[in-house]
Amino acid sequence: MKSLFCFLFALTSLHGFSQTEKLFYYSENDSLIGVKNEKGQVIIPAKYCLMSFATIKNNPIKENVILFWIAKEGPKAYDRKGNFLFTPYIFDNGFDDFQEGCMRFTENKKIGLANKNGTVVIPAKYDWISPVTFGIVNYCNGCYWDRSKDEEHPALVGGTWGYLDKAGNEIALTRIRNHPKDIKIKNNEFIPYQFRYTAKEIGILDFFEKRKELIITINHLVYPKENFSFEITERPTESEPYYIIRSFELLEGYAVGSNYYDDFQNFKVSADGKKYYVTHIDLVDHKEYSEYVARKTEVDKWIQKELRAVKK
Structure with missing residues (x-):
């Protein structure tokens, strides 16, 4: 048996389906898992994976970026043709999912940002960058993880810090608030909306x-409604024909996206702007396995149902 182990991340429920040829996971020798196209041609050769093939065997691969985690080599991202794209960034025993359409990756011990098509939007030239939140990326160079006081949860200290937009452009801070949703930070400066x-x-x-x-x-929020913001974080594409709307809690110094809370909702709107949905995840039990499946419900129907529950 090969000594190569990998985890395969099957995000089949959460992202859109490419309009190119269909891809499927396949099993070899009862334990090796890889990717084939609908003609049976191997796209990504099978490797020994620590997951149940039953959870993915009947589902077409919906992502343009396919993620494997190989224990001796680390995580790998491939495109739908089987080409290596990048090495996903590892943090807290896992790596990023896509946030506001982008995920972090590493190259030569530096960190950058790539989109859902696998295209690099911010080159890997920073010692650290944050996930995209409220359209903003926080970065630093020359910083390091100080483990002297807390080995498990070290602080990121030192270096030169700044802010980027999703295209990698430096965000110039301002001394005055030019938009109600500008984020106020220390020294009475503002990050522009x-x-x-x-x-x-x-x-x-x-x-x-x-x-x-x-x-x-519905969400039992206690802060002023002015601190609650809806934003379009992703626009319709071939692989995801919806606007993605995320809610944010605007706080002093930063914004918190709905993805940080289990009970906050994200929303989808059809490309023509006529159909509005709230998205949620259901745990579906099958005979051999269980899986999380993305669902969507019309927003107004969801509101009516949830308000009835609140009033009980």
């Missing part, structure tokens, strides 16, 4: 603004 919208997109967000107080009630 990063989102820009078309008239159609403003109309999409207005749908949620009109329902903001109801959504706040």
Whole structure:
């Protein structure tokens, strides 16, 4: 038996389905798992994987970036043709999922950012960068993890710090608030609001603004509604034909996205701007295995159902 082990991350429920040829996981010798196309041609050769093939065998691969974790080599990301793309960034015994359409990766001990197509949007030239939050990436160079006081949860200290947008452009801080959603940080400086919208997109967000107080009630929020923001974090693509709308809690110094809370919701809107959904994850039990499956419900139906539950 080969000594090569890997974890295979099957994110089949959470992302869109590419319009190119269909890909499927396949099993070899009852333990090796790889990727083939619908013609049976091998795209990614099978490796010994520590997961149940039953959980993925019937599902077409929906991602443009396919993730493996090889124990002796670390995690690897491949495109749908089987080409190596990048090494995902490891943090806290795992690696990033995509956040606001991007995930971190490493190269030559530096960190960068890639999108859902596997395209590098920020080159790996920083000692550390944060996940994208509220359209903002925090970075530092010359910083390090100080493990002298807490080995398990070290602080990131030292170095030169700054902010980037999702395209890797340096964000210039301001001395005054030019937009209500500018983020105030130390030294009375502000990170400028990063989102820009078309008239159609403003109309999409207005749908949620009109329902903001109801959504706040459902989520049992106690802070002012002015601190609760809806933003379009991803636009429709071939592989994901929806606008992705995320809610944010705007705090002093930073914004907290809905992905940080189990009970906060993300939303999807059809590309034509006519159908509005709330997304949620269900645990589905099968005879041989269980899996998490993404669901979507019309927003107004969801609001009515949740408000009835709140009033009980």
